[in-house]
Amino acid sequence: MKSEKNKQTVGKILVYFGLIIVALASLFPFYWMFVMATNPNNLINQSPPAMVPGSELVANFQKVLDSIPFFQAMLNSLIVATSVTLGVIILCSLAGFAFSKLEFPGRSVLFVFILGTMMIPPQLGLIPSYFIITQLGWLSDLRAVIVPGLMNAFGIFWMRQYISSAVPDEIIEAARIDGCTNFRIYWNIIVPTILPAFATLGIIVFMAIWGDYLWPLVVLQDQSMHTIQVALRALMDDRVRDYGMILSGTFWATIPLIVVFLLFNRLFIKSITDGAVKS
């Protein structure tokens, strides 16, 4: 009996020990990013490198501002991610409403087709898409990222599932008897019911667009139109790498995300697990 209890205590200590190691390994790069962002380059390049924060926080960031249009890039990312998120939420919930509650010929075939498009790797059409953007005159124009981003098969699938289970047919019937048009049903009944779904899909889409790299790199060539991801990468271009400056940029671009995450962490985690479970 006693040895059973001892065994359990040892197991408990091992589990905690493992979890603490993993948590520290997860957090360490963030701490170290901050250390580098506050130290001059020569302290970073000494051996062993600096491990405690220094005093160059402002100086390093000033160098970032001198080499890339940091705030412009953050603003571009914000514009792109916000417009895509709003657009996707509206378009996908409308389509999800249609696929779950409106009868029309070819409904299931059209829906299966949308699911099928999720299998296609985005790189397959990369080159022709680039030429379409060129033809449209949208090169180095934020529309080049926003408009294709509005096409979101997963969002339609997800909204359809959510609306089917969250909105009873009887309410829609009742609204029809009262003379509501389909759009009014969407706006006055569906939208208020599925606000939680808006929040979770919104987080998924916002994070995906905010972090996107390859497509903005290809189509946003003008420096003033760079999103923050493309701009951060440009910091690495210098021959002599000033790590204090590079990580200062990375640090300040990451901080807003972390703050938002800490404020809404339950919602974040819920959206990721919902998204996974539903597909």
Next chain:
Amino acid sequence: MSEPYRKEIEENEPQEVNSQPPGNKPAKKKARTFSQKQRNIASGYLFISPFYLLFAVFGIFPIIFSFYLAFFQWDGLGDMNFVGLNNFVIIFNDPLFWKSLYNTVIIGLMGTAPQLIVALLLAFALNSVLVKYKGIFRLAIFLPYVTSIVAVAIVFSVLFSNQESGLVNSFIGLFGFDPITWTRSEWGAKVAISAMVFWRWVGYNTIIYLAGMQSIPNDLYEAAKIDGATLRQQIWHITIPMLKPFILFTVFTATIGALQIFAEPHIFQGRGGRPEGITVVLYLYRDAFASNFFGTASATAIVLFFIIIVFASVNMYFANRIGQSSKVGSK
């Protein structure tokens, strides 16, 4: 008002379609001329049309054009010359293409296979009744996923810097190892890139597994305990089979994601990349946007497309079989 109104719609429906003189009647009256069924059809198509319009322009057309372009030699400006299968011959004879394929598979395996196993273990640990402060651990483990891939790649580029003073080099120096030129060594580059993938995604997959474990009804474990099942047996015969859909999902997304790795090597090894870390998408990107070889780049895109299909199918097949065999064992 509702009942008579509805009757009116039904009565008016057959004869009055299209007979409405425009302009002089209120809009409400006009709506009544269509049956509810017709209106649903019209709104249905209207509400789903944006996706199909966008997909026509930025989905179908580029895909068809990619297949077309793969048979032409084109620099993006001049004439397009039909070259048959020559683009495929060119890439299949290019050692760098095979290298990129090899790298993609190796980096994918090193970055994702251990990651999923660790995520499963972490989820077990976090789900165990013993652990307190679950919220804090969950938060710490999930935080890397919130940062962007570019930020992760930059931080890890500096961690794995080639200098002796680089943090990883300093660390292995403590154990008497020589500093490694991470960006230029065959395995160093792959280890560094896999580490970025591992670090960013392990928490994400842990959260998915944790959600799966919390959906398993506790009665199953209670019953197993009464029957005298050990912890190992519980994990193997209850947790793993019940987690099957979640494991399938993570294996599937991790595989597809691994085949599309681009940002990590593109940032870690500089604009052009280097053979030690080049991936298929980076190879494609370089061909198209650094060398203007759009024909061979399209051929690469098509090969990648088929590889993804093959990997996804093989994945599904094995994941299904693994799930089934452990279920059979539980009887």
